Amino acid sequence: MLEYKELKEGQVLEPLTKEPVTKVQLVQYAGASGDFNPLHTDDEFAKSIGMNGVIAHGMLVMGFLGEYVMKLAGTNAETTRFRMRFGAMTRPGDVITCSAVVKELYEEAGKKYVSLSLTAAKSSEETVGSGQAVLKFY
Amino acid sequence: MVNLDQSIVGVSGEVFSFEVEKRHIRQFAHAIGDRNPLYTDQNYAENTFYGGLIAPPTFPVAISSEGGGLPLTLDERRMLHGEQEFIYYKPIRPGDRLSCQMKVTDLYEKEGKSGTMQFLVIDTEMKDEAGEMVVISRMNIVYRPLPR
Numbered sequence: 001m002l003e004y005k006e007l008k009e010g011q012v013l014e015p016l017t018k019e020p021v022t023k024v025q026l027v028q029y030a031g032a033s034g035d036f037n038p039l040h041t042d043d044e045f046a047k048s049i050g051m052n053g054v055i056a057h058g059m060l061v062m063g064f065l066g067e068y069v070m071k072l073a074g075t076n077a078e079t080t081r082f083r084m085r086f087g088a089m090t091r092p093g094d095v096i097t098c099s100a101v102v103k104e105l106y107e108e109a110g111k112k113y114v115s116l117s118l119t120a121a122k123s124s125e126e127t128v129g130s131g132q133a134v135l136k137f138y
Numbered sequence: 139m140v141n142l143d144q145s146i147v148g149v150s151g152e153v154f155s156f157e158v159e160k161r162h163i164r165q166f167a168h169a170i171g172d173r174n175p176l177y178t179d180q181n182y183a184e185n186t187f188y189g190g191l192i193a194p195p196t197f198p199v200a201i202s203s204e205g206g207g208l209p210l211t212l213d214e215r216r217m218l219h220g221e222q223e224f225i226y227y228k229p230i231r232p233g234d235r236l237s238c239q240m241k242v243t244d245l246y247e248k249e250g251k252s253g254t255m256q257f258l259v260i261d262t263e264m265k266d267e268a269g270e271m272v273v274i275s276r277m278n279i280v281y282r283p284l285p286r
């Protein structure tokens with residue numbers, strides 16, 4: 001969990017490595033998110049449109065980054081903004097690591113904020129998502 | 139190829155209502171593999187500044203998918219979800235009844251390798267029963283030219 005007074009701009013934060021993505025997880029995520037695009041759950045469909053097989057929902061990867069941001073924020077800070085740009089595709093078996101760098105520390109209306117630059121990448125270092133989150137400290 | 143024009147900015151979908159269920163939050167967090175007790179452990183969550191259980195930060199995507207969409211004819215083959223953003227005003231909590239509406243908020247162009255690309259910004263505003271904003275879910279959609 002981050003402590004505001006210990007943060008410095010440019011600081012690299014401890015990363016979070018997720019368990020490998022599984023097909024069962026994609027089915028669970030389809031059900032929980034309501035995104036039933038068969039590209040994420042049906043290998044035959046995915047192959048019929050020229051893919052090697054199913055790919056993960058981009059929003060699942062954003063969910064990994066969200067888990068990471070909330071872990072960093074813990075019970076010291078609240079997330080006020082969170083965005084992600086989608087990169088390379090994630091496939092079952094891929095191991096995603098979330099990492100962050102402290103971009104900016106600032107105060108606004110008497111509250112302390114930190115903005116983080118976020119990256120989600122495969123073990124091949126291919127970026128699957130990059131983004132930013134703003135945390136407000138209490 | 140017919141491109142989108144500025145008249146679509148401001149087009150909005152019907153207001154829809156969404157009830158946030160504890161079980162749905164748990165399933166959503168479980169699918170991600172996110173074991174943060176703020177989503178599932180009532181006692182733990184009550185003793186934080188949140189004062190109770192909350193939903194994970196990407197949960198609004200499950201809310202947006204319940205909406206009926208926009209009264210527009212868009213070519214899905216040309217649409218690519220390029221970016222997603224959430225702007226949070228209040229945490230989403232189990233028991234919330236959110237009133238939600240999708241709106242086209244921007245359309246802009248950029249030159250790309252395969253010609254002019256259009257970008258469509260679609261917001262889903264989610265408000266509580268008092269009419270106060272809870273979260274805005276902002277999708278940035280790339281509207282690509284189809285390969286010839």
